[in-house]
Amino acid sequence: RAFETGETDLTDDLLADSQGAPADDAIRSGLTVPIGEFGIFQAVSTEPGAFDETDRELAELLVAHTQEALHWFERTEELERQNDRLEQFASVVSHDLRNPLNIAQGRLTLAQETEELSQLEAAERALERMNCIIDDVLALAREDPSVEPEAVDLETTAETAWSMVDTGEASLTVDAEGERLADPGRLQRLFENLFRNSIEHGGAETVRVEALDDGFVVADDGTGFADTENVLESGASAGGGTGLGLAIVQRIADAHDWTV
Numbered sequence: 001r002a003f004e005t006g007e008t009d010l011t012d013d014l015l016a017d018s019q020g021a022p023a024d025d026a027i028r029s030g031l032t033v034p035i036g037e038f039g040i041f042q043a044v045s046t047e048p049g050a051f052d053e054t055d056r057e058l059a060e061l062l063v064a065h066t067q068e069a070l071h072w073f074e075r076t077e078e079l080e081r082q083n084d085r086l087e088q089f090a091s092v093v094s095h096d097l098r099n100p101l102n103i104a105q106g107r108l109t110l111a112q113e114t115e116e117l118s119q120l121e122a123a124e125r126a127l128e129r130m131n132c133i134i135d136d137v138l139a140l141a142r143e144d145p146s147v148e149p150e151a152v153d154l155e156t157t158a159e160t161a162w163s164m165v166d167t168g169e170a171s172l173t174v175d176a177e178g179e180r181l182a183d184p185g186r187l188q189r190l191f192e193n194l195f196r197n198s199i200e201h202g203g204a205e206t207v208r209v210e211a212l213d214d215g216f217v218v219a220d221d222g223t224g225f226a227d228t229e230n231v232l233e234s235g236a237s238a239g240g241g242t243g244l245g246l247a248i249v250q251r252i253a254d255a256h257d258w259t260v
Contacts, residue, residue, distance in 0.1 A: 002032040003040050009033075010056055012049040031055055033063045038070050097134075100126040147255045149181040154216060157184065158209045161191030167199050167207075176211035182256060190252045193245040194218045215258065 002009040009032040011017050015025065028048040033041045033056075041063050043051065104126040111119035154176040162172045172195075180187075191209075195218075198204040202222025210217045253260045 002034045006034050006036075008056055008060060010051055012051075014044075031059055033059045035063050035070070036067045038067065041066070097130055100129040104130070147183040147186065149183055149256065151179040152182045152184050152187055154178060154180050154209070154211055157188050158191050161188045162195055162207075164188075164192055165195045165199065167195065170199050170204055171206050173206065173208045174210075176209050176216055178211055180216070186252045186255065190249050191218070193249050197245050198222050 009030070011030050011032075014028055014030055026046050027044045028046055029050045030042060030044045031051040035041055041059060043055075043059065045051070104123045107119045107123035107126065110116065111123070155174045158174050158176060159172070195207060198207050198218075198220035199222075202220055202224065204220035204222035207218070207220045210219070250260055
């Protein structure tokens with residue numbers, strides 16, 4: 001009652017209170033103070049009328065400090081998460097983006113000096129690489145920790161994601177009839193990142209999506225990873241990548257309370 005109303009509940013005789021009657025008849029009076037959205041503080045006594053207005057004031061003062069401390073912990077944790085993200089983005093901008101930018105600038109200079117159009121092709125590839133890096137960083141930055149799942153067709157989502165990735169000569173096999181509860185856009189992005197990882201970094205020729213009773217599998221015939229321990233961490237790359245693709249997969253899975 002106190003939690004729902006947000007008001008302190010001081011009951012002199014719990015046995016006479018139809019809503020507050022305790023399971024233990026020995027408990028006769030109670031003082032209950034809500035701690036915002038966190039829960040309640042409660043004190044009880046075997047004596048009726050054991051708590052007065054002074055007790056109420058002291059308990060409310062204690063709870064006010066407790067609630068502020070809990071909010072402070074929440075804010076501190078959020079700031080730490082934001083700082084971690086900023087460090088990741090700063091690393092990508094300062095390192096990963098600088099390399100293709102230098103390549104593009106150098107190739108453009110050579111093209112101007114030599115009038116060789118082949119230099120522009122290399123510059124274009126470098127710019128495309130920068131675009132991929134920016135997309136990965138933005139996807140990671142915008143990933144909301146909360147989701148509103150709905151019934152999503154696994155097979156359709158996987159095939160749509162496949163069409164959004166440059167898969168070359170690779171082929172996709174889907175054996176995943178039925179629906180899963182998920183955020184449609186994020187599930188598609190999860191598939192896209194897994195497919196891109198398989199093709200670009202694993203050299204896969206075939207990729208398979210298969211439904212399980214309690215989830216689904218994405219498998220490929222690529223080279224795999226020499227180091228699987230840290231592969232889902234930001235910055236971990238088999239070479240040439242941002243190291244963010246599988247980190248995005250992990251973030252999406254966490255938002256759904258899934259494991260990878």
